Amino acid sequence: MDEVTLVKTRLQAGIWEGELHVPDAVSTLPEIEVTYLDQPVPGHTLAEDPEREGVWFFRFAVPSELINDGVQTFVMTDRETGRVLNSLSMIAGEGLSEDIRAEMDLLRQELDLLKRAFRRHCLETGAN
Template identity: 70%
Template sequence: MTAIKLVKTRLHAGIWEGELHLPDDLETMPDLEVAHLDQPVLGHTLDEDPSRAGIWFFRIAVPAELISDGVQVFVISNRETGERLSSFTIIAGEALADDIRAEMELLRAELDMLKRAFRRHCLETGEN
């Protein structure tokens, strides 16, 4: 039996979308679940692609109440087997902005160091 695959296609307008690829020899439709902090997230849909056999469109609207400062991880799995099929992460809030500013300052400092080293190298190479 080949594996069931869930491939992300996009996250748009708060809705995570993916394609569920089912093997030809699958006898029963998998029971998918979405979890956040080990709690179920309800409201996903699964619609068959009429033009491609074995492909289903999976959609889950990310509940607004689950979006908050920090990192939020959502895991999509096969309820029957426990197999993790996919996951997605949403990062938001002020803490993130501080982290990005600190990372940018570090990158600028490293770039300045590289520019000085390159100029020094060019001067040394030009003198020989």
Template identity: 50%
Template sequence: MIHLRPPVPPRLTATRLHAGVWEGVLDAPGTDPPGIEALHLGRPVPGLRLTPDPDRPGRFALALPIPAEILSDGVQTCVIRDRTSGATLASFTILAGSPLDHDLRAEIDLLRAELDLLKRAFRAHCVETAPAPA
């Protein structure tokens, strides 16, 4: 009886985002570059490069320049996936713009107000439960 192992999916490890280029290390079975694609809002992101590591067969340096067109206010997510299986290998999110900045400030203001409320309640509790002076 012959047992066939299912194909090993590629594994992508993010390494850094530098000078507008998202970088990672891709480990895949075999020596041929696997079919990898990057998507933003379901559309392909151009410029993805796979460079073989000459010292490690099956290992590739992945570089994805982030196009200026996808940078805008709010939250933008790019997904990198195996084209054959459709499996997501990695993703990265970019947060930008003044609307987001306003949302974060509002959240921080709410947290500060809640902290002040808790501090006042704790102080009042300490005063109420403190033993009376003798």
């Protein structure tokens, strides 16, 4: 495969970390751009792995001012080609937890309905 790939290794303490794999056939490193809502986000680094040929460490600090309620997506692209190399989606906030609680409540109600119907069925058919 002759394409550059960016593989996530972890997200810890607000820092997204990955490995940029550059095949021998690629002569120049891509210039990685991180965007949020189509706006560039600064604060990323690229450092060569001294132990592995063609592997670079990519680090991106997620700006705390961009963490809000709802879903936020950060996209990492090759600036020259526009090809998406990877992305980070974060879900946060009170609105989300309310949605999950409402869904859980609905599931509990449906389960109670099924339990009552099953018990009624067992009584009507004489099953134990």
